[in-house]
Amino acid sequence: MKLRFQITKEKEIRFISHLEYVRTIGRAIRRAKLPAAYSQGFNPHMKYSLASALGVGVVSYAEFVELELAEPVNPLAAAEAFMKALPRGIRVLAVDAVETNAPALMSVAGGAEYRVTIPWTGDIASAVDDFNRAETVMFEKQAPKAKEKVKKIDVKFYISDLSAIKRENETELHFHCRITHNGSMKAVDLLNTLNEQYGLQLPVEKADIERLDLYRVDEMGNRWPMLDSLFEQG
């Protein structure tokens, strides 16, 4: 039996790295005393994984952890115990139980929904219009370690359209981003694209990025929740 939890990475802990987040989840599972399965060998590892790696600084309401169990448990009771063992900034939003041989969660994610709030109030409407109408919008993505390596990506392949709301002292962007087996693109790179292609001066480093959801996408393009939830909150 495998348990799948939808959990959060909220404001308080947005700056812990993915690795730190993964370790934190592992320790919480141990504190919750869930009957986790362990790998064989001299150095046994708990069999759990996260569905996707989130950038440091990004808030998320849709992180998914999958835990293989050594013995079956009541998923609702497990979720409750898990919740109590989590630090501030991580909550359990949903839980689901599947067969041990069910495909890994990561392989089913098809898209993510983002909200980005920027302390900036310039004119963004025309850039959004142009972006939404464009066939392709190319972005040169630099490899993180080798500066000279540049990969060209079509932003429109990942993000077909976006919307913007202007407030008194900030601008809020809203969009969906496609996830494929070969990867996805970072929300922050959309902002870099807007700056480069449309001459905006969004203060990218001050952007408050939130992943609102992660979902499956079927052949017809319909969106489905990642979990067939047995329990849901918030």
Add this chain to the structure above:
Amino acid sequence: MNKELTIDMLAAVKKPARYTGGEFGSIYKEEAEVRIALAFPDVYEVGMSYLGFKILYHLVNKMDGIAAERAYAPWIDMEQLMRERNVTLTTLETKKALSECDLVGFTLQYELSYTNILNMLDLGGVSVLAAERGEEEPFVVVGGPCVFNPEPLADIFDFAILGEGEEALPEVLSCYQGWKREGRPGGRKGFLHRVVKIPGVYVPSFYDVSYNEDNTIQSVTPNTPDAPATVTKRVVADLNKVDFPTAPVVPFGEIVHDRIMLEMFRGCSRGCRFCHAGMVYRPVRERRPEVLREIAHKQVDNTGYEEISLVSLSTADYSCLGPFLDEMIADFKDRKVSVSLPSLRIDAFSVDVAKKVQAVRKSGLTFAPEAGSQRMRDVINKGVTEEDLLHAVSAAFENGWKKVKLYFMIGLPGETDEDVLAIAQLARKVQWKFKEITGKGGCQVTVSASSFVPKPYTAFQWAPQDTLEEIHRKQGLLIEATRLKNITFQYHDGQTSIMEGVFARGDRRLGKALYLAWQRGQRFDGWADVFDFDRWQQALKDCGLDPDFYSHRQRGEGEVFPWEHLQPAVNRGFLANEYKKAQKEILTPDCRQGNCNGCGVCQRLGVPVMDWGNRSYDASKETNFVSLAEKMAGGDNCSYSIATQRPGLPGKGGSAE
């Protein structure tokens, strides 16, 4: 006051989780009558690994109306951003600026972290110099091992607590609470006159220092009747009766010691003559095995950690280690929690222990012969022979280990080049032993040699430290001598050792140089990539101070030291005698196994050694020793009944001499 670390700041620095708090187990008290910041003068990963603050954090937060919060030194990248944007250093919990706390407590773990104390106070909005601190500002209190000579920091802190804090810190905080409730009578001075009455509290401004013409200390005398002539350290008589944290903060990221730290005992009675900790943490007091197991279970439940480290100055000396380890391993096997030891003794027993705790994984074993030649090991009273080491590594090789790391010091008093080169020879002998036992070559030996720094309250407090040239020359000798297959030589930067030496045995006059060096940008001196020796030398020179006076001078037998009014309760006569015995290469046995050596600690503190293995003690009777031999004959040398060695009584049992 700007306190917010904004998204762009956190996104721009390395390891931003250092600055955001919120870890599981962290304690937030929004409302508190008294708030103390436990400030560690180094980065988060180092500070979070410090057991002392883990203990005090939980202890203080159990007090009504009193909150303890954590603060760490921001790394240079974050400091730069904070200064550019005028952001104040705050605690991790309720984000109080240090200046908003009632007290800021620093631990003095290491001399080269002193500039970070000045820097943190400044970043936290607190006046760096105690004399300039206003009525509304917090009190700066210090503790930790270097508190037995905090004189170079005398201009900075308001008061110090000597020794163990479990009892003393709550007394100090209650004293503060009372003073605050009464409307702060007498102002800052009023509080200092109150707090100084608590045993173990030292207020540097209550003492005047006079100097001889040769710059040595003439006297340190109280300038108020409230201050005692000497301040003696505090110790907890029975560790089983004080709180040990059962739900410590669990960090998100990897810290230096990222595991449960189970403190087995305090103190060490081996009496190595170079060792500061071995003198200032006396007497030995063990926790009872059943108490330790209970703490371990609670900590595993509350933290989710996968490893328990059995910590103390010399864990292999825990009197019941064998049976205790078996029980621990059995207790935690099914919960996938491993048990580890931070250090090993040089004997086959330790290899046996290592075998148990490491199960099948065969990473390297580490031993610390400390010196290469037998002569030097006798000088430092290490009490270990070459035979012991070869015996221990044989046991290790027979059990499948292929890697050995050996720790040494160079620059010990009276060291010759022959002694230095003996380090390399010993490493070779370890390799030969491997070949002899396994019939194969390829034994990896790592030789690590640090430069000896004489410390106060050790037998070598009188001894000159090697000069930088001498350290470099000796390092050069070893670099040459270890240029051998499968031997790796590691050594430390000699410049930091010199500065450590200056501050370890420094006096109040160094405060000016410390302040100047900090103003000129010194901080994180313990980090070799940041440390700037030339800037330090210049700062000392500009203050008219000669570093050689502090580090390279042979001190006179009768010289008054700047730290003698601060007492870890080790007799000066004992240390002087140990220094003489060192020069004659005479060993002093461990007092746990034989006669009292007269260090004076048990008697002066009125606290006996507590050792659960060797002797049994019936609390209903004043003294009823059962000798070690008798216990052994009874086949019960590890009864878990109370066993104490009463000071001043003739000891029985074996002697190491």
